[in-house]
Amino acid sequence: MIRRSLTAALVATASATVLVLTSGTVVHAGEEPTPEPSVTATPTDEAPANPVIAEYNGREINLADSWEGADSCTELPSGEVHCYDSDAEALADPELPAEIREQTRKATAAAPAGARAAAAPPARCVADYWCLYMDAGYKGRLLRLFSDGKKDLKEWGCRDKLSSVYYWVGRYSINYGDAKITDLRSWPVEDRVRRLDPPGGYSNFRNLDYPGGGNWNDKVDIFEVRRS
């Protein structure tokens, strides 16, 4: 009987220790949990565990480290990422599906000379892609995203840089869905999240209100493409 109680007590102690170790917050009996410091800056500036490796001018580059002078990068449907010095080069990439290249060329050719129609997709974007620009007005370095899922922009070298976004809905059959942008915040401040609805664009994130004040410019950490 005594032995049994002792064992039970030991097990209880061990469980409590595990709890303390795994929770990261030391909770003493009868005390309130110790709040972690209220850090509003985005957490960790360490190198990401899964940096995106892209092909650029015949060599591999680590986008999390540097784009090494590339003007734009495209996430291809195959999952590979290619970076380019010009938009002509980006559009000519044989790994970009033919129907996407065709549709993009047609739209570009149809755009009126001089002033482009307000509704026309911005230069440099391609059909069926989410185009993420590092400057407002669809300018600056450009990341073209295709596949469904969450992209940690740190891995792409684009964290806290996003200033405008355009979603070119070419074929509706593959473009259902929307996107979600997230600014990660340290506990106890909740992450900030916003939905971006297609089709169309957000030409200046300074015009997108940020919860609690300010705007979304240069804040996005996670870009989630939700195609279905």
Ligand SMILES: [Ca+2]
């Ligand atoms: Ca951020």
